[in-house]
Amino acid sequence: MDEVGRTGAAQADDAPARAVRIQDVARLAEVSTATVSRALATPERVSVEARARVLEAIARTGYVPNPAARSLRSQKTYMVLVVLPDLSNTFFSKILRGIEETLFEAGYGMIISDLDGSPEKEAHFAAFTAAGRVDGAILLNGHLFGQSRDGKGSAAKLNIPLVALCEAIPDADIPQIEIDNRAAARRMTQHLAQLGHRSIAYVSGPAQNVLERERFRGYRDGLRASALPFDPDLVVSGDYTLESGVRAGEDLLARAKRPTAVFCTSDEMAIGLVRTLSSAGVRVPEDISVAGFDDIEFAAVAQPALTTIHQPRRELGQTAATVLIDLLQGRTTPKRIRLKTDLITRNSVSSPR
Amino acid sequence: MDEVGRTGAAQADDAPARAVRIQDVARLAEVSTATVSRALATPERVSVEARARVLEAIARTGYVPNPAARSLRSQKTYMVLVVLPDLSNTFFSKILRGIEETLFEAGYGMIISDLDGSPEKEAHFAAFTAAGRVDGAILLNGHLFGQSRDGKGSAAKLNIPLVALCEAIPDADIPQIEIDNRAAARRMTQHLAQLGHRSIAYVSGPAQNVLERERFRGYRDGLRASALPFDPDLVVSGDYTLESGVRAGEDLLARAKRPTAVFCTSDEMAIGLVRTLSSAGVRVPEDISVAGFDDIEFAAVAQPALTTIHQPRRELGQTAATVLIDLLQGRTTPKRIRLKTDLITRNSVSSPR
DNA sequence: ATGAAAGCGCTAACAC
DNA sequence: GTGTTAGCGCTTTCAT
Numbered sequence: 191m192d193e194v195g196r197t198g199a200a201q202a203d204d205a206p207a208r209a210v211r212i213q214d215v216a217r218l219a220e221v222s223t224a225t226v227s228r229a230l231a232t233p234e235r236v237s238v239e240a241r242a243r244v245l246e247a248i249a250r251t252g253y254v255p256n257p258a259a260r261s262l263r264s265q266k267t268y269m270v271l272v273v274l275p276d277l278s279n280t281f282f283s284k285i286l287r288g289i290e291e292t293l294f295e296a297g298y299g300m301i302i303s304d305l306d307g308s309p310e311k312e313a314h315f316a317a318f319t320a321a322g323r324v325d326g327a328i329l330l331n332g333h334l335f336g337q338s339r340d341g342k343g344s345a346a347k348l349n350i351p352l353v354a355l356c357e358a359i360p361d362a363d364i365p366q367i368e369i370d371n372r373a374a375a376r377r378m379t380q381h382l383a384q385l386g387h388r389s390i391a392y393v394s395g396p397a398q399n400v401l402e403r404e405r406f407r408g409y410r411d412g413l414r415a416s417a418l419p420f421d422p423d424l425v426v427s428g429d430y431t432l433e434s435g436v437r438a439g440e441d442l443l444a445r446a447k448r449p450t451a452v453f454c455t456s457d458e459m460a461i462g463l464v465r466t467l468s469s470a471g472v473r474v475p476e477d478i479s480v481a482g483f484d485d486i487e488f489a490a491v492a493q494p495a496l497t498t499i500h501q502p503r504r505e506l507g508q509t510a511a512t513v514l515i516d517l518l519q520g521r522t523t524p525k526r527i528r529l530k531t532d533l534i535t536r537n538s539v540s541s542p543r
Numbered sequence: 544m545d546e547v548g549r550t551g552a553a554q555a556d557d558a559p560a561r562a563v564r565i566q567d568v569a570r571l572a573e574v575s576t577a578t579v580s581r582a583l584a585t586p587e588r589v590s591v592e593a594r595a596r597v598l599e600a601i602a603r604t605g606y607v608p609n610p611a612a613r614s615l616r617s618q619k620t621y622m623v624l625v626v627l628p629d630l631s632n633t634f635f636s637k638i639l640r641g642i643e644e645t646l647f648e649a650g651y652g653m654i655i656s657d658l659d660g661s662p663e664k665e666a667h668f669a670a671f672t673a674a675g676r677v678d679g680a681i682l683l684n685g686h687l688f689g690q691s692r693d694g695k696g697s698a699a700k701l702n703i704p705l706v707a708l709c710e711a712i713p714d715a716d717i718p719q720i721e722i723d724n725r726a727a728a729r730r731m732t733q734h735l736a737q738l739g740h741r742s743i744a745y746v747s748g749p750a751q752n753v754l755e756r757e758r759f760r761g762y763r764d765g766l767r768a769s770a771l772p773f774d775p776d777l778v779v780s781g782d783y784t785l786e787s788g789v790r791a792g793e794d795l796l797a798r799a800k801r802p803t804a805v806f807c808t809s810d811e812m813a814i815g816l817v818r819t820l821s822s823a824g825v826r827v828p829e830d831i832s833v834a835g836f837d838d839i840e841f842a843a844v845a846q847p848a849l850t851t852i853h854q855p856r857r858e859l860g861q862t863a864a865t866v867l868i869d870l871l872q873g874r875t876t877p878k879r880i881r882l883k884t885d886l887i888t889r890n891s892v893s894s895p896r
Numbered sequence: 897a898t899g900a901a902a903g904c905g906c907t908a909a910c911a912c
Numbered sequence: 913g914t915g916t917t918a919g920c921g922c923t924t925t926c927a928t
Binding site: 213 | 904905906907908
Binding site: 209252254255256257258259261262267269276277278279280282283284286287290291294299300301302303304306311314317318320321322323432461462465468487488491492493504 | 562605607608609610611612614615620622629630631632633635636637639640643644647652653654655656657659664667670671673674675676785814815818821840841844845846857
């Protein structure tokens with residue numbers, strides 16, 4: 191088909207133009223179909239002139255290999271599945287972009303599965319994957335197919351390369367791409383302590399969450415490194431949502447003795463908390479400093495702009511895709527990659543009065 | 544394979560378990576492969592008992608049809624391409640979710656292509672599409688493959704159903720799913736006028752943009768309906784980005800005579816503008832009211848919370864997917880669907896002093 | 897209602 | 913270095 195994505199392509203008629211097949215190219219180039227195939231897949235195994243003729247014929251016909259036929263024969267799909275818990279969560283969009291661009295460059299397509307908390311969807315995609323519709327998968331959902339989030343249940347055996355991204359999957363023997371949550375939390379805690387805060391509250395994520403466990407350890411590390419005692423009363427439970435940040439704010443407001451700084455383990459919670467404090471006349475950072483985690487888009491725009499931990503989201507996606515492609519192509523890969531985070535200082539944190 | 548997505552599946556050995564084929568099912572059910580195929584695709588053409596035996600055999604073996612083989616034979620892929628200009632733009636995530644869930648229910652997968660402003664990527668996906676790798680496509684990028692954004696250039700003939708979502712594609716003879724941008728802009732303008740504003744500025748999108756043209760017409764409609772004169776000086780040019788909102792704010796601040804209200808045609812611009820005004824000591828909404836458009840996540844969380852136009856993003860995605868599926872299955876569809884928007888009143892707009 | 901058999905377009909094994 | 917050929921797993925005539 192010569193109408194493929196070119197402007198001004200000469201198209202003889204408007205008939206639905208049966209697709210060009212490898213045979214057509216072979217005939218035009220006066221070689222066999224095998225040579226055409228090889229010219230594309232293993233150019234070095236084809237004579238220079240044959241290759242030139244094939245390429246010429248391809249250019250003239252606009253030939254594009256039929257992926258279904260190729261896939262059926264070679265048992266490869268050149269498709270990667272990206273599994274994520276919630277597509278509408280904006281945290282994932284930059285990560286997806288990193289994944290997509292890397293896969294694209296390597297000639298792979300990306301299929302997205304939004305699990306949406308639905309076991310049926312998960313079963314479907316598990317079957318989809320098992321049926322060989324994709325060559326590999328990137329898991330952003332913190333568990334394997336067939337497993338519950340806490341690692342219970344026997345994971346489906348998929349026989350394809352898998353990579354865990356962001357949320358590590360503890361017992362799975364697959365590469366893990368993540369940030370160093372513990373180190374980042376420690377760093378933020380120390381940052382607050384160095385500014386002079388002695389009473390630093392911690393707003394947690396969900397109790398069983400892998401990220402939460404690491405960040406909490408980092409918080410305690412930071413306190414210890416700053417010679418501050420750990421006070422369980424200063425731990426407020428949250429679940430990363432804005433609403434839980436609002437509740438944490440109300441909790442803090444109800445206290446007689448308030449901390450001078452609050453480390454929220456997500457930006458959304460930090461934003462909810464700041465709102466609640468501000469509405470009650472408590473100024474941020476003058477009265478209480480508030481720090482977040484993630485550096486989502488809005489962190490920089492919030493009032494006050496949020497001091498937070500920046501996650502290299504695009505790079506996380508790129509790295510996961512790169513590792514998966516390495517796996518797909520038989521290369522060895524590291525078992526775990528931790529990307530660096532940055533502490534971004536903005537206006538929601540200052541020294542205590 | 545009985546290990547597919549089930550917990551506690553009994554798996555005899557760890558051998559890479561060659562996939563179950565239709566032959567295996569046929570043998571077990573004691574029917575031909577044709578009957579198995581029919582039992583799945585056209586159950587009414589198979590006797591009740593044969594169907595039962597086939598279903599039983601499928602359940603026992605965990606058979607899942609090989610999509611490449613099916614696709615090669617039937618010339619269908621059960622895949623839909625979603626083309627968007629920028630995956631990392633959070634505006635798209637909820638739309639994608641709506642698309643994905645609807646496609647999923649109908650048995651279609653979704654491939655995302657992030658054009659990223661790259662002509663090569665676009666050419667690639669055009670070829671990809673032309674090569675029959677997808678059955679249809681949803682275009683969120685405002686133009687056809689091979690066309691420039693303003694409709695110039697000959698569009699690639701793809702011979703597959705296409706649907707335009709959000710940004711209408713003027714000359715293309717394909718269904719358009721969008722909001723009524725003009726009516727929404729008119730409504731917001733009238734809302735501001737009704738509160739008593741006589742001097743309402745307008746921060747535009749990019750000049751050639753389809754959305755911008757409609758919204759601008761709505762703005763003028765609203766002025767006219769409120770018996771307010773149109774003043775070109777009150778039109779400030781922007782491009783939907785936060786930065787352009789900041790610039791618009793600086794523009795306004797530099798004026799001797801300021802409007803009492805500003806209608807920004809994107810929330811991002813509104814947020815940037817509010818920041819700039821606030822930093823300069825101009826209070827929103829006490830000194831100047833600011834309205835946005837889109838109702839992105841942060842509109843509700845911004846300080847002050849943004850009065851804006853809510854777009855039903857998930858529903859937009861669902862509708863586009865539904866229309867595409869109708870097309871794919873030979874049903875007729877409306878040429879254009881306009882979904883209702885809502886005016887959300889929050890705190891960034893009030894009556895002028 | 898069911899089965900036999902052709903064949904979708906490609907790649908890989910084998911022969912030369 | 914190149915051609916011939918089998919066959920990936922399925923759906924779909926065409927028979928019966």
